[in-house]
Amino acid sequence: MDLSLLDHPYPLTEEQIRFYREHRYIKLKQVLDEETLAHFNAVITERVHQMRTDDIPLADRDTYGKAFLQLMNLWREDEEVKKLVFSRRIAGIAAGLMETEGVRLYHDQALFKEAGGGITPWHADQYYWPLTTDKTITAWIPLQATPLEMGPLEFSAGSHRIEEGRELAIGDESEAILTKKLRVTDFPHVIEPFDAGEISFHSGWVFHRAGANVTDRIRKVMTVIYMDRSMQLKAPENDNQQKDWETWCPGAVVGEEIDTPLNPVLYP
Numbered sequence: 307m308d309l310s311l312l313d314h315p316y317p318l319t320e321e322q323i324r325f326y327r328e329h330r331y332i333k334l335k336q337v338l339d340e341e342t343l344a345h346f347n348a349v350i351t352e353r354v355h356q357m358r359t360d361d362i363p364l365a366d367r368d369t370y371g372k373a374f375l376q377l378m379n380l381w382r383e384d385e386e387v388k389k390l391v392f393s394r395r396i397a398g399i400a401a402g403l404m405e406t407e408g409v410r411l412y413h414d415q416a417l418f419k420e421a422g423g424g425i426t427p428w429h430a431d432q433y434y435w436p437l438t439t440d441k442t443i444t445a446w447i448p449l450q451a452t453p454l455e456m457g458p459l460e461f462s463a464g465s466h467r468i469e470e471g472r473e474l475a476i477g478d479e480s481e482a483i484l485t486k487k488l489r490v491t492d493f494p495h496v497i498e499p500f501d502a503g504e505i506s507f508h509s510g511w512v513f514h515r516a517g518a519n520v521t522d523r524i525r526k527v528m529t530v531i532y533m534d535r536s537m538q539l540k541a542p543e544n545d546n547q548q549k550d551w552e553t554w555c556p557g558a559v560v561g562e563e564i565d566t567p568l569n570p571v572l573y574p
């Protein structure tokens with residue numbers, strides 16, 4: 307399997323960088339080709355099935371649990387998945403959009419929204435992260451074309467400017483409060499399908515959600531979360547940040563660069 311595309315640069319235009327700076331999300335087409343996508347669809351599906359431990363029926367889960375199966379740091383379990391997570395093409399886009407020289411891995415996760423799976427409530431990711439600056443970005447990589455019925459990622463474009471609501475964990479409350487709050491702002495609510503090979507990038511403080519998967523197929527998505535290469539650890543401000551420190555960067559020291567074996571530099 308020729309995976310050389312994973313190392314080919316994906317040049318960004320000035321316009322794309324400006325768009326991201328303004329809206330803190332962007333969707334980019336043809337980052338991956340159909341062959342590469344099909345390969346990782348198969349590899350990641352297999353790995354998710356191996357790593358999955360619980361088998362609680364959808365109906366018995368809470369809103370977060372109904373949103374997706376969530377498996378983390380697949381790169382450490384699977385050399386093949388690692389090739390996607392360590393892709394210089396995707397990491398280079400992350401660095402370009404954040405207008406930073408280099409990026410490190412924070413962690414990866416597979417997010418599989420099952421057939422009949424529920425919504426992903428509105429939230430901002432960085433509430434969970436003990437990181438000092440907003441130079442953080444998630445590559446959301448659908449492993450198939452994702453029509454509206456499957457629950458593609460939605461964004462409140464530019465909503466990183468709102469501070470109220472950042473303190474909400476993902477759940478019924480964040481969905482209720484943020485739906486109301488975001489409706490009365492001028493930030494456009496972007497709900498669009500994803501083509502095969504299209505990837506979105508969003509920053510840690512922009513609010514986003516996803517609809518339910520009303521199809522009979524799983525919405526398979528891989529995500530890679532990057533941070534500025536010189537990101538420092540901050541003292542945790544809530545239990546989730548404490549847990550993230552222990553899980554994603556154990557050994558990192560408050561006030562120092564997060565340079566642990568779990569956080570390799572992926573670009574340049």
Ligand SMILES: O=C(O)CCC(=O)C(=O)O
Binds near residue numbers: 419426514515527529
């Ligand atoms: O895939 C989803 O439904 C939500 C993903 C998300 O919130 C994220 O990647 O930050």
